[in-house]
Amino acid sequence: MSTTTVGSHGAAGAQMSVSQFIDTYVFSRDHKIIGLQFLFSTLLWFLVGGLLALGIRWQLAWPWSDMPVIGRMLFHTEGGQIAPEFYTMLFTMHATVMIFFVIIPILAGAFGNYLIPLMIGADDMAFPTLNMLSYWFMWPAFICIGSSFFLPGNGAASGWTSYPPLSAVWEAAPGSGMAQTMWLLGITFVGVSSMMGSVNYMTTIIQMRAPGMTMFRLPLTIWGMFITAVLQAFALPVLTAAGFMQLTDRVLGTGFFLPEGLIVNNNDMASGGGQPLLWQHLFWFYSHPAVYIMILPAMGMVSDIISCFARKPVFGYKPMVYSISGIAGLGFIVWGHHMFVSGMNPMLGMTFMVSTMMIALPSAVKVFNWLGTIWGGKISFTTPMLFALSFVSMFIIGGLSGIFMAATPVDIFIHDTYFIVAHFHYVLFGGTAMAVFGAIYFWFPKMFGRMMNEPWGQVHFFLTFVFLNGTFYLMHILGAVGFPRRLADPYDYQTFAHLQPMNQFITICAIGMVASQFIFAVNFIYSMFYGTPCGRNPWGANSLEWAAPSPPGHGNFDFQPIVYRGPYEYGSPEVETENYPQWQPPPDKPGDGGAGQDNPEKKA
Amino acid sequence: MGRLWSLLFLLVPVLGTLVFVLAMADIGPLYKHWLPLNANSHGGIIDSLFLFILGLTGVIFVGTGVALFWFMWKYDEQRNREPVKFSHGSHTLEVVWSILPAATLVFIAIFQMDAWANAKMKRPLVSPGADGVEGTLDDIFQPPLVEVVGRQFEWRIRYAGKDGVIGTEDDVHTVNTLFLPVNEEIVIEVTSMDVLHSFFLPNMRVKQDLVPGMKQLVWFKPVKTGVFDLVCAELCGWGHYKMRGRMIVGTRAEFDEWLEDLRQQQNQTILTSR
Ligand code: HEM
Ligand SMILES: [Cu+2]
Ligand SMILES: [Cu+2]
16 A cells, blocks of 8 residues: 555645646546546536526526526526527526536546545555546536537527437527537537446446455445446447437438428428437437436435444345345336337337336335334434435435336326426435435545534535425426426416416525525535544444545555455444444454554444 | 424425325315316326325325334434344345335236226227227227327317318318317327427326327317317427417317318318419
């Protein structure tokens, strides 16, 4: 182990030359710096995505009305109002940013990078240069998609699902010509970046575990990351290929997704012979597994946090691992549930219904095991724990609403309504985003050597939790009325005219939710510099990252960690202490000196 | 604090259930915030399946939500004096809570299949044909009464003329207004000229994406007269929101009269334009 380099980059920062600085912080090959780069970039995009969402909410609450303060700045030509084509761009970009620039890269890119080597006891990733590239390949994507905001016209506007022909034919969406092409390129770059990450994570987890770290001693976070990497490796090529096909349809005049005889905007289309549904199959073949890419790491992190603060082993570790794997396996045969009313053969709809129902099973097993974990524990209600528990509570709602949509006849009615919007916000915001907040509060001390402010963390949790439910819960009710998604002004329909007050309530909650995040932002930035300094293991946790200094220096560990047991031995009768870290030698086997540094606290 | 946090989590199942109960009961601010009027004789099954799943998931929602609350309440570090239950899980429990949901889920899936088949696979028959058996080759299907073509951003509607066949010279054309006779099995042929659209009749519990290059059929049986919304439910471009149609359901006599009027108007315009 490279003990000599520990802490060197932090202290030497002041006298660094420019090129050293660039090596260390810009084109760094250190997984921790890369993880932080991902973290900061994605948090900034989180802000962008949140503001885009407020634009959507504004229009739904007070359609075609002057947006206060920023309206005039954004759309001076329309007198401060949102134009319909701008609205289409808003929800397209909101989803694109949140999915491709926030959720996926913050889980795999930020936490995957930061935690994998530390938690398995490695000094870095298997391929540090590839790792660096996986971050820097996000930048062309940022530029492509960011630039589409400024290109003439209105930005990409065929939804994050980019269904052809709307997305593939220039004439179908005249305002978004170049932007739509840039959008496709951007998604391709994200795919390349994820692919590099994926290969790296798999190799690292398989090859670089510390002595004694068997697969079944891996923390569930690592299992989540590992299976996610596998999912990406298998699913991404399909998206990339489909993206290129759509790109050639757009710019080279091929007709993969365009049928014969299209007449768009009074123009006869020359190309043809393709099938619009083919895109949907390819897209969802990637994007259904992708929704698990967006939650499995979060499930892992939540398991670690819950076990740590319930002071009790994870209930059913192996069933947890099997359900993660089961979700991943089944995840490849359910994509058709997004296409029940798309015109796909209804016979196929039946098989996809059965497989989709089955995928709710491992999700249920996980929920029961989380409940089992806190049962009989000693729960301390810290901020990370609150966020982790809210993940469970919110994921239950999102998982159960999935069953409605998996039921094909019911989906006929609720497909493309706000019921769907409620579903995926419960899993993605109530689930993943809450888990990510929990994870940030939990691992912040490791990343920066300081604690985040606890009372303000709890305020942030409280407000987010309340506003989140205020925003998304009622969307189930909207969906039950049939309220369609992606509609700039639904109130001219007699069926939906009376739903405006409910939408106004939702918008007010959404504004509250975005506003509450500023508490988090201030807490985060303030604590980076002025938070209470902490030792290696402030939470009294068990997994290996807590054996390293906070923050860990280059090469991570200042001793060779050896793993003696699983990561969840809290409350073990074998020791006096509440925790029993993975690296602590058993009492009858004297240690190697490096173990259990400024830790563990004694049992009360 | 632990107690307060537990209570906050208890609010999730409590308020969550309350919202649905109020909406179903049509009470207070949630008046008319529930499934819209169903006017399709085959649509009721979708509503009952929805309610069936709601009941089932509701039980699980409340059960798990209350369990979460109770564990948080009881095992709060500040109050729980018992030592931690050092347990890595229970094989029996895992088996039980895998098999029970699995069986339930399979049951839900099988329970849906008839309704799905009726909505999307079993096109209404005029008669089962000479052999008198449904589902055989000589079945005589209900022919489409009308064709609906989606186009950015309107619904082009076409009825068969005197010859009873759609796609001939004497077709009757209109835009955005779909007139249908009540209490008859209606079959509609749907397709799109340009991009995807979705033919959504909330009150009929009917939704079908329109795909260019594909002709598809939808069917239902309106049992109430009145004016209903025809919604485009698939993003079709900037004007998606204004792709609004309406469906008028009237008696057979009203329908015939309306169609006849339309035909005459159309002949008139053709004559004058010549
Ligand atoms: C219990 C397991 C789940 C089931 C049974 C389920 C089922 C479904 C179904 C049937 C749809 C399609 C609905 C429609 O468009 O008509 C859907 C949509 C969706 N689900 Fe799930 N789901 C589950 C879990 C998840 C999870 C864990 C995530 C993400 C972390 C997720 C994210 C999404 C998203 C993003 C969509 C909407 C995509 C779109 O149309 O824009 N789902 N889900
Ligand atoms: Cu899916
Ligand atoms: Cu539309």
